[in-house]
Amino acid sequence: MTDIDLRAIYARYLAALNAREFERMSEFAHETLTFNGEVISRDDYTAEIKAHLDAVDEFAWNLEDIVVEGDRVSVRLRDTGTPVKEWLGLQPTGSRVEFTEFGVYRFREGRVEQMWYLLDFQAIERQLAAGAGTAASTSDRQDQRQGSSSAAGEAEFTAAEAEVLRYEPAELKAPNHNDVRSFVHAWFAAFDHAAEAEFFTTHLDDGDMTFTLDGDALAHDHASFRDWYADALRHIPWDFHSIIEIDIAGNHRTGWTLEFFFRHVGKWLDEPNTSTGRPFNRVLHATWRLEHTGSDFLIRRYDLTIAQNTMPI
Template identity: 55%
Template sequence: MAQPIAPEPAAFTAAQRQVARFRPTDSKAPNQNDLRAFVHTWFAGFDHIEPAEFFLAHWDDADMTLNMDGQVLAHDHASFRAWYADALQHIPWDFHDILDLHVTGTQASGWTAEFFVHHVGEWRDQPLQDAAPAPGRYFNRLIRANWRVEHDGQRFVIRRYELTTAQTILAQ
């Protein structure tokens, strides 16, 4: 006579749910790791001073927001170009170290990415073409980032990009 199957222990069923959460319906579809890689590629673009179009390829002109400490920095492609051009006039170099990156969501629902950016660099008060040869002031800060991202089948599209200064270590 066959023995009845005992119910699975709670820890085992929780582990099964965790595995099921990551099981893809399409192994070629973008997943959380792809978004993590995109976040790193995005900030490497700032580090290498990519042209504005590099970034704008991942924003819908009609549906985008870039906020820093509650202030709207860009709400469409034109305003991003203006903000970025101004930043490049004052920041000859900077570096972005991505910390504590957490991604939730799926391709179907979209993703939320929450992380910190350790942002260091140099600030010049005068536009770079007018600046004296002396270096500017260094800055060192920790920024909390919250993104809302979708994938349109070809690329990641950032819908919401919110930044909040978490700590100023060395003011510009």
């Protein structure tokens, strides 16, 4: 199937979603598919979409960028709508939201077989919070601390309380989402500066780890990671990682699940340790399973998928 075919199929799929033509889902998705790493039915996938539409009035998907490579389609969407019910754990405030969605789809015989997607949750959260603040400033009430007779005031306090509860630490000195983000940036900065392998193995479980790219195992323990890393250094004299989005769920007691995209650019040497090479530029989707041992972060699962391969290795 050509790139043009998949572009056209995706355009029809998006048009069907925006037109709420769910009876056409069998045209675009297999009866079972992998959705963010979980095998589900097409009906379950449709129900997931309908749940978003039920919570967000006038939800619309707008295509801003699409890259087709073989059986893979990577997209950047601009989504819009007005939440009217609790959505993504956030309370509605009457504000319209506009945010970025990244999606990676793998097709088989013209229909989606695997997909991964990530919403810019922080942008949604900021816009809803700003809407709550605007509603509060215009509502007619005497004392915010004692409550409000207006729906806008109640929405403000509900949203504010939900935000507080989301970040309230179980233990004051326990690692939180900011610590997780700092660790992710430190991890990739270490790659940028060609740190010693020991930095990375300190944060990988020697007996229980998964490290994959597009489903193929890159390493399964410290020894195989060192081999992979040494080979990468022979072929890549320099590279840089720019994190695009990070979505974090969990806490220090349960561990964290991370999903994020990052751009990976650099120079690739076909013949190791030579002076000639070629540039590469790609976007990858990462899924991590992260824990904290009490003294350090430990990555249990590290799955990568190439989302966009503008200048391949």
